Amino acid sequence: MNKAMASLALGLSMLGAAAMPVMAAGVIKIGYVDPLSGDGASVGQIGLNQLDFIADRVNAKGGVLGKKIKIIGYDDQVSPQAALVQVQKAIDDGVHVIVQGNGSSVGLAIENFVTKYNERNPGAGVVYLNYAAIDPIMTNQDCSYWHFAFDANSDMKMAALVNYMKTQPDIKKVFLIDQDYSFGHSVADAAQRMLKAKDPEVQIVGNVFVPLLKVTDFSPYVAQIKASGADTVITGNWGPDLALLIKAAGQAGLRVHWYTYYAALAGGTTAVKQANLADDVFQINEGVNNYDYAPQQAVARAYIDQHKSDTDFYPRLFDMMGMLFEAMTDANSANPVAFVPKLEDMKYKTFSSGAAAYIRKSDHQFIQPLFISVFGPLGANQPFDEEHTGWGWKVVAQIPGEDTVLPTTCAMKRPR
Amino acid sequence: MLEIIFISTLNGILYGMLLFLMASGLTVIFSMMGVLNFAHASFYMLGAFFGFEISRYMGYWPGFVLAPLLVGVIGMGVERYGLRQVHRHGHVAELLFTFGLTFVIQELIEMIWGKLPMNYSAPTALNFPAFEIFAINYPMFKLFGLSVSIAIFVVLLAAVKRSRVGLVVQAALSHPGMVGMLGHNVDRIFMLVFGLGTGLAAVAGVIAGPVLVTQSNMAALLGPILFVVVVVGGLGSLAGAFVASLMIGLLQTFAVACNLSLAGVFGQLGASGALVAYIGDIWTVTVAQLATILPYLLLVLILIFRPRGLMGTRES
Numbered sequence: 001m002n003k004a005m006a007s008l009a010l011g012l013s014m015l016g017a018a019a020m021p022v023m024a025a026g027v028i029k030i031g032y033v034d035p036l037s038g039d040g041a042s043v044g045q046i047g048l049n050q051l052d053f054i055a056d057r058v059n060a061k062g063g064v065l066g067k068k069i070k071i072i073g074y075d076d077q078v079s080p081q082a083a084l085v086q087v088q089k090a091i092d093d094g095v096h097v098i099v100q101g102n103g104s105s106v107g108l109a110i111e112n113f114v115t116k117y118n119e120r121n122p123g124a125g126v127v128y129l130n131y132a133a134i135d136p137i138m139t140n141q142d143c144s145y146w147h148f149a150f151d152a153n154s155d156m157k158m159a160a161l162v163n164y165m166k167t168q169p170d171i172k173k174v175f176l177i178d179q180d181y182s183f184g185h186s187v188a189d190a191a192q193r194m195l196k197a198k199d200p201e202v203q204i205v206g207n208v209f210v211p212l213l214k215v216t217d218f219s220p221y222v223a224q225i226k227a228s229g230a231d232t233v234i235t236g237n238w239g240p241d242l243a244l245l246i247k248a249a250g251q252a253g254l255r256v257h258w259y260t261y262y263a264a265l266a267g268g269t270t271a272v273k274q275a276n277l278a279d280d281v282f283q284i285n286e287g288v289n290n291y292d293y294a295p296q297q298a299v300a301r302a303y304i305d306q307h308k309s310d311t312d313f314y315p316r317l318f319d320m321m322g323m324l325f326e327a328m329t330d331a332n333s334a335n336p337v338a339f340v341p342k343l344e345d346m347k348y349k350t351f352s353s354g355a356a357a358y359i360r361k362s363d364h365q366f367i368q369p370l371f372i373s374v375f376g377p378l379g380a381n382q383p384f385d386e387e388h389t390g391w392g393w394k395v396v397a398q399i400p401g402e403d404t405v406l407p408t409t410c411a412m413k414r415p416r
Numbered sequence: 417m418l419e420i421i422f423i424s425t426l427n428g429i430l431y432g433m434l435l436f437l438m439a440s441g442l443t444v445i446f447s448m449m450g451v452l453n454f455a456h457a458s459f460y461m462l463g464a465f466f467g468f469e470i471s472r473y474m475g476y477w478p479g480f481v482l483a484p485l486l487v488g489v490i491g492m493g494v495e496r497y498g499l500r501q502v503h504r505h506g507h508v509a510e511l512l513f514t515f516g517l518t519f520v521i522q523e524l525i526e527m528i529w530g531k532l533p534m535n536y537s538a539p540t541a542l543n544f545p546a547f548e549i550f551a552i553n554y555p556m557f558k559l560f561g562l563s564v565s566i567a568i569f570v571v572l573l574a575a576v577k578r579s580r581v582g583l584v585v586q587a588a589l590s591h592p593g594m595v596g597m598l599g600h601n602v603d604r605i606f607m608l609v610f611g612l613g614t615g616l617a618a619v620a621g622v623i624a625g626p627v628l629v630t631q632s633n634m635a636a637l638l639g640p641i642l643f644v645v646v647v648v649g650g651l652g653s654l655a656g657a658f659v660a661s662l663m664i665g666l667l668q669t670f671a672v673a674c675n676l677s678l679a680g681v682f683g684q685l686g687a688s689g690a691l692v693a694y695i696g697d698i699w700t701v702t703v704a705q706l707a708t709i710l711p712y713l714l715l716v717l718i719l720i721f722r723p724r725g726l727m728g729t730r731e732s
Contacts, residue, residue: 038633038636041526041531042530042531042532042533042631042632045531180705208704209704209705211705211707211708211709213637214708215672215707215708216431216628216637216638217427217430217431217434217665217668217669219427219430219431219669220423220424220427220669220672220673221672222552223420223423223424223427223552223673224672224673226550226551226552227419227420240629240631240633240637243533243629244628244629247627247628247629251553251554251555251558251627252552252553252554253545253548253552253553254552266531266532266533267532267533267629267631270533270534270535271533271629273535274535274537387532387535388535389535
């Protein structure tokens with residue numbers, strides 16, 4: 001017994017030693033602060049997988065400035081307090097680039113923290129790359145020189161959605177349902193404002209708020225939608241709040257058009273297939289695998305082969321990292337103090353379609369073309385399905401970047 | 417108006433019955449063994465995942481039968497090798513043990529199946545609308561869940577109150593020594609009861625899996641409301657759990673349909689004034705937005721005014 005335990009201990013410690021990373025002299029560390037445990041982990045893990053994929057490809061070609069890119073995950077459990085602790089930990093670990101996306105509450109906290117940190121430690125250089133927190137105030141009232149937004153904010157997305165809905169004659173009565181927190185309220189406000197301004201014949205027949213991630217039984221809400229006589233639902237719901245809502249709608253036999261922000265996120269597409277709502281659930285985002293652009297499809301195929309159960313949820317991550325590495329190379333430095341001026345003025349060709357895109361200097365918002373796609377059975381030239389359902393996203397409209405631009409109230413304080 | 421009341425009543429009953437399915441096992445374990453099993457929601461989740469995995473190869477019905485059996489066996493193992501050792505250290509130790517078990521089970525599930533939702537669908541035999549009322553379909557599968565809940569309630573009530581086994585188990589709770597001396601294997605009885613309780617949780621998982629989302633955070637989402645049901649109904653009372661789950665189901669469903677707010681009743685506050693700054697938010701919040709915290713409000717009220725619960729038989 002003792003001999004077996006001893007050899008087991010020896011074997012395990014050798015395994016552990018082999019697993020320790022080789023400490024390279026030149027490493028550029030990038031901190032990924034998002035949920036890696038708990039409820040949000042299914043979504044947070046996907047972003048980390050994608051960043052690792054991108055880093056591996058870049059490292060295989062020699063890295064950036066001769067150094068390897070290392071992605072370090074920090075679990076914030078979608079809590080602003082925990083996220084700030086993790087950001088400080090990352091800075092202590094020698095990280096200068098913080099990547100985050102899940103949760104605008106967390107994003108705002110990080111934005112304020114990074115701004116104050118750079119003020120108190122000039123020359124230290126910490127930059128916050130935001131890939132999914134889309135509360136508009138992050139690039140308006142609360143904008144920051146050290147923050148870059150790579151996802152179109154919720155107002156921009158709503159403007160694009162409303163412009164598309166104007167062209168659909170069968171949309172007459174719209175029901176709004178959103179989660180009861182800052183993002184949900186900003187989606188509902190934007191929807192009401194923009195529908196009134198651009199499409200006044202459309203009637204808004206309902207506006208309800210669902211407690212965030214608490215409701216299990218959505219049949220009362222589905223009953224409300226049915227009672228209102230709506231033919232279209234606009235919702236910013238994500239995660240279980242969207243999946244359960246759609247499943248309840250499928251079970252109750254409700255057939256309406258669903259215009260969503262996040263139907264492609266983990267679980268949404270499975271729910272749509274289970275509810276059998278073919279070609280009725282739309283989403284707005286910046287890239288669709290089935291869009292006929294060969295370089296994008298090749299990379300998506302490579303990613304899916306490696307991670308069998310994810311799909312390419314965040315095409316903008318490829319843009320974000322591509323632009324980051326280009327800025328570092330142009331400035332010949334991995335310190336944000338040197339490369340932020342290059343990044344804020346950058347033009348880029350997007351990963352999703354090779355279209356022209358750029359970062360707006362006044363508020364650090366990435367302006368890119370957006371796609372509206374619908375989920376349903378795949379056609380001939382559409383090889384990508386989602387979550388093994390056999391159905392996939394199909395593009396129905398493409399909105400050029402210029403048509404997504406909204407004015408900003410940002411009064412950015414720049415360092416001298 | 418009548419439409420909303422009817423639909424809400426039906427939805428509330430269906431939701432309440434789902435809650436009862438889950439709470440029944442917890443009540444059995446508590447009333448027969450005095451152990452408040454924090455890991456109950458985790459066994460429910462295990463049942464859903466086992467059911468899903470079996471349904472991938474053999475279809476839904478084998479999963480419906482085998483998954484609860486498998487989880488029951490695991491429950492018996494947990495009792496035999498875990499709880500029994502901890503039992504002699506008192507109730508707090510048992511609680512901590514089951515609490516720790518929740519994390520272990522969740523991590524194991526995430527390691528095997530990952531964190532994404534699973535495509536667990538209802539069986540095609542039941543996947544059609546049972547009837548249509550006011551232009552809303554009610555799926556047959558939900559009615560099937562309702563009938564399973566009622567069947568379980570009836571069988572359990574009979575077993576606990578009337579059968580010999582039930583009496584022996586209840587006696588073993590308060591006088592284990594005496595019952596042992598009368599020739600009953602007390603240890604084996606507890607093991608079987610725990611296995612039964614976890615098996616019931618798994619039945620709930622197999623039914624709720626297709627209706628709700630089968631994902632590794634299922635237990636965390638439903639765990640808290642389970643305890644509200646059990647405490648409000650009365651610790652140890654099966655009929656109380658039945659009544660409480662119906663009550664909570666109806667309460668939450670009606671609250672969602674109710675768009676009343678203080679502003680609606682008393683009119684908007686004046687645009688200016690200190691009052692607006694302090695209670696402006698509270699004044700305009702609707703009952704619908706409060707719907708999910710109402711069960712917990714009920715829990716607090718019950719604990720203040722009737723800590724025994726509605727039909728409780730033990731103080732705890």
